[in-house]
Amino acid sequence: MGIFRGYAAIQGRGTVALPAELRKKYRLDEPGAQLEITERADGVIELRPTLPVPVDEMWFWNEGHQAAEREAEADDAAGRHSTFGDAEALLAHLDTLASGPVEAVE
Numbered sequence: 001m002g003i004f005r006g007y008a009a010i011q012g013r014g015t016v017a018l019p020a021e022l023r024k025k026y027r028l029d030e031p032g033a034q035l036e037i038t039e040r041a042d043g044v045i046e047l048r049p050t051l052p053v054p055v056d057e058m059w060f061w062n063e064g065h066q067a068a069e070r071e072a073e074a075d076d077a078a079g080r081h082s083t084f085g086d087a088e089a090l091l092a093h094l095d096t097l098a099s100g101p102v103e104a105v106e
Helices: 020-025 055-061 063-077 087-099
Strands: 034-039 045-050
Touching: 055 063
Parallel strands: none
Antiparallel strands: 034 045
8 A cells, every 4th residue: 555645525514534545554444543633833734543552552452362361360360370489490390391291280
């Protein structure tokens, strides 16, 4: 997708419909998407797409990652976790896990 240049009509009550390709490109069709509006001294009105969650953090909020977070929280609440005194003990435990079948930690 290249740089867009075009026009948008201003409809009743000041409604402006953005072209579909721009909405898709900047993820403005997602729930909560907004446009930041800046009026410059030279008379230019700038629109900047914004999302409630910064784009570089959106991976955390996708359904798959959130399901994994809920699973981890449930495991922690049920006591299905291990605690290590230092990094060496953690690394030794990871080596053990990588070398064979995992036994349940009580």
